[in-house]
Amino acid sequence: MDNASHTDQTNPRELRFRKLIEHSYAGITLLDHELKVVYRSPSAERITGWSLINRTGQAVTSLVHPDDALVLHQILLRVYAQPGEPVTTRFRTRHYAGHYITIDCTLTNLLDEPEVEAIVFNFVDVTKQVEREAQQQQSRKAESEASQTSAKLEGILDSITDGFFTADADQRYTYVNKRLCQMVGLTAQEMIGRQVWDVFPDAVGSTTYDSIQEALHEKHFVRSEDYYAPLDLWQENRVYPGADGFSMFIQDITNRKKADEQLRLLFDRAPDMIGILGLDRYFKRVNPAMCSQLEYAEKQLLDTSLDHLVHPDDVEVSRDRTEAFIASDNQTMYFENRFLTKSGKAIWLSWTVTRSANEKQLFCVGKDISDKKEIENLLHKANQLARIGSWEVDRVNGTAYWSPITREIYEVPESFVPSANNWLSFYRQGADRDYIAGKMANTIATGKPCDAEVVLVTALGNLRWVRAMAEAEFRDGECVRVYGSFQDIDQRKRAELAATAALAERNAILESIGDGFFAVDSNWIVTYWNATAEKNTGKPRETMLGKYFWDIYKDVLDLEFYRSYQHAMREATAVHFEDYYPAMQAWFAVSAYPSENGLSVFFRDISESKRTMQALAESEKRYSDLFHLSPQPMFVYAMDTLKYLDVNEAAIAHYGYSHKEFLAMTILDIRPAEDIPLVQQTVDLHQYQEKVILHGIFRHRKKNGELINVDIQSNVITYQGIKAKVVLANDVTERLQYIKAIEAQNEKLREISWMQSHVVRAPLARIMALLPMLELPAERNTEQQLIYDYLVASANDLDQVIHSITDATCDINLK
Structure with missing residues (x-):
């Protein structure tokens, strides 16, 4: 194993520990089960001169001095027979330079x-x-030579970094x-000649004490670590x-121990999860943060396979990733995946x-990056909603990348491969293509960011x-990479264009309306003044x-104009008002x-309307006078509620109700119950007619219960802002009674006529039938002829009279 390579594979915390080992006084070598060297510390190389490369694969016994081979063989048998137990010995081994050196060593079998x-082989050059x-x-042969050797040895011992002392039996x-002396803060004179435990009574019973006693009693090398509190x-x-005592090296490992403690505290108190995972996919050690975040006790985590902790959907990927990492030469791997907590919650x-x-x-x-993943998910959704896609062009190798949203915006098929140049074909030749190409070229040439809005033609032919x-x-x-984003702003842009058109249309409307219009900002600066405002005010x-x-309208500060405008601006509420402007002698x-x-x-400008209203008010006054002074009963009722709004004196006198009683009633209250449906039907029928309506004859009931017949005429008016009808009620009770009397007389005349047409006419009919039957002599005289003519004429006259009487009685109509 190469030492430098091994250091590269070590994480920072292990590296600190490694450096402490590599700079220690003792050499460290790791041996496999065949006693071949698999690791040598730099101190081991320094002591023996052999590098790891020169020693790799060679057995440690190959360099042992022949005279010491048997001793070492016996020691190795003990090492194999006593796993975990340190075994010490001394032997000679060949230095890389060719000479032999003597080493004191401790071998510990940790193969299991x-x-x-490995077998850990710690040694020092003795x-x-x-x-x-x-x-x-x-x-003993030469005192002077011994003195010189002692002085030399003291010089060596005084120069080493470890504390060292010798003691007698x-x-x-x-x-x-x-x-x-530096380590314990005492001088040599304060220590030499005194018993160790008199100088350091607090150490009696300590690990150091036990190690010395063991070395003296067992007559072998002892190595130990101990903490001496008084000196920290x-x-x-x-x-x-x-033979006559012992010697002892003391190395100050306080910094290393503190570093180890800091590492332990870092491991235990780190907010992030830390674990040591075996190749069997079981954790060998976990920190409290991992236990807390995964909701397991430490033992439960150590007994749970990684496959049961990883989200089921990620297990296969997790296995493949781990196997690939182990097989590779990579020292570090970063990835993200999902775990399941003990409660079943999925976390990233x-x-x-x-x-x-x-x-x-x-x-x-x-x-734990669950929050980050949620934010990324929200960002992805936001990008989806905002339709923002990313892109990148590598100008060195000529490749390009489009994100899925970018591909959606361009509506390209899955088989489409973007490049450094084919994106430009999506923009129409002419102004659009020249514009976006120029923008991108400027960014590549100057590094100035590009931000452009332009129309493209998608792969499906849609303009966007x-x-x-x-x-x-x-x-x-040199520009080596260009990257950025595309955002679909089609709806927003079209809305802006529509808004621009609408604004232009609004301005056109504001210029064409008959009302004056102006606008001011929150500081009362005029921002709009339409043509009608120019015309009405005379101000361009x-x-x-x-x-x-x-500043322009200082003369309105005491008028309603000023108060209402200030109120609208201050209270953020619309106002509607009318006011007179003396400077223009006009109402607005x-x-x-x-x-x-x-x-x-x-x-x-409502000046004309004001004059009309004034005239109307005068007209209404005259109308009111006519209403209240009319000899005929008149009343006004609301068309929606049918309640009386006003009645004149003639109505009060004729119906017997007071004015107050009328205003508490509706027009149905003076009708007989059986007439109400007809009245309601008539009201509904004429509700929307504006002209004068002649409703006909209806029955009304006076306060005393008397029923009267009235002829109703009505007209729609606005009464005190209420849509109403004014009604003229003409009492025709006596006239109807007179008509009934005349109709009775007419009935009698019709009976007389019937008698004339049937009783009188019957004899006449017989006479007229007999006249043609009279035979006059062929030669009749004038007198006979005259009498005959008289009879015929009289009969015809009588018949005509009867016809006239009958016709006259049938034509009588009093309506």
Whole structure:
């Protein structure tokens, strides 16, 4: 395994831990089950001179000094036999330069640990220590040489970064280096000769204490880590027993421990989900945030397969993604998918997955992006509603991209492939194509964003207004990418054009209406003054537009004009009023309508109408006099309610009701019950007729109960703003009685006529029948002839008289 490559695969938190290892004093090597090297720390390379490349695949025993091979073989048997138990030894191994060095090592069998799967080989170069020991043996022969060796060794020990001391069999200090003095804040004189536990009584019973006792009693190297609270010191202890005592290296690992603690706190307190996932798709470790957001207890999560956590619709994609990542050389992977919480709620998560030092595990960091996804969904819906599509052109490789909405706007088929040039064919030749092409060319040349509204012709031949926006990306002064959006603004644009036409039409209407019209903004600046306003006021448009209204009409500040306009603007309510303008000696009817932009005013010269109304008022007075002074009963009733609105004195006198009683009644209250349907039918029949109506004869009931016959005539009027009818009621009771008497006489005459035509006429008929039967002599005298003629003439005359009487009696008609 390449060390640099391995570092690249490590996430930042593991990298910090890795650096602590790589810069440690001791060397670290990982061996597989065949004792072949799979990893070497930089310190191991520094000690032995062998790089990972040179040692990969080689057994550790291949470099052992022949004299030490048997010892190492026995140690390795113990290592295999005692998984997890550290085994220490010392042997010589060949340096890359060709010489042998002596190392003290600790081997720990972690082949069965899934996160390690290796024999951990920690070692330190004790060649110099061995040499020193040899020199110490030689010092008995040569005191001066021993003194020099001791001084040299002290110099070396004083220069190392670890604390170091030696102690005799009674555990009294015999030597301390400068670094140790710095670490504990004591001088060498304060420590040498004193027992370790007299100097540090608080350490009795600690891990450090136990390690020293173990090394002395068991006569083997002991490594341990311990925290000494009085000094706030985390320390790594390496205890080496000797014949007359022991020596001990103390490395200050406080920073590393604090870093580890910070990592632990970060893991446990991070708001994002953090987990270590095995290749079996089970989490090996999860932080509280993951438990909280997925609603599981930690053990439940660790016992639940990832396939049961991922949304069912995403499981297959999840498996394929993981397998592809493991098979690839990528170190990091980012993706988004859905998870199901314990309660069944689907949430969106974004994941960043990194390979860990253990190739069989993945380091995963997840973040709940459900809110972001909801916003994206709303944005997508907004784009759908707003009909906004994106596009992009890569000018380097000549490719183009259109989003689905853009393709919908252009109405292109699925098989259509956009390019850097074919988009222009959708715009009509001439002004439209030249306009959009020029805009885009300017963006590509200058980098100035493009924002244009233009008509395109879709693939289906439909004309559509679009808003085209574009921006350019430059690299080394060259435009390499153009991107932007297309928005379907067809409905809005057509509405704008229609509004423009409507505005023009409105202006035309305002110019053609008979009313004067002007508009002011919220600051009383005149913004519109139509032709009728010019004509009625005598003020040209150019003298009014842009002017402060009250500067021009200072003389109305005490008039209703000013008060009503100010009220309309202030209260945002429409006003309608009439006022007299002395300067023009004219009356005006005004309607003012407020808006967000100001006030719109319609006005009309009603001077003539005022004069007419005055004349009408005088006419109404005369009419009122005629109404109340009429000798015939008259009354006014409302056409919708049939209630009396007014009655004259003649009606009060004739019917017996007071004026107050009349006003509390309707026209049905003076009718007999059996006549009401007929009255209602007559009212409905003539409701919309404006002319004078002769209704005919109706019966009315006076207050005393007397029924009278009246001849009704009515006409529609407006009475005090109410649509009404004025009625003239002529009492024809006596006239009808007189007519009935005459009709009785006529009946008698008709009886006489019948008698004449039947009783008298019968004998006459016989006479007239006999006359032709009389035979006169052939030679009759004049007297006989005269008598005969007289008889015939008399009979005819009598017959004519009878006919005349009969005809006369039949022709009598009193209506």
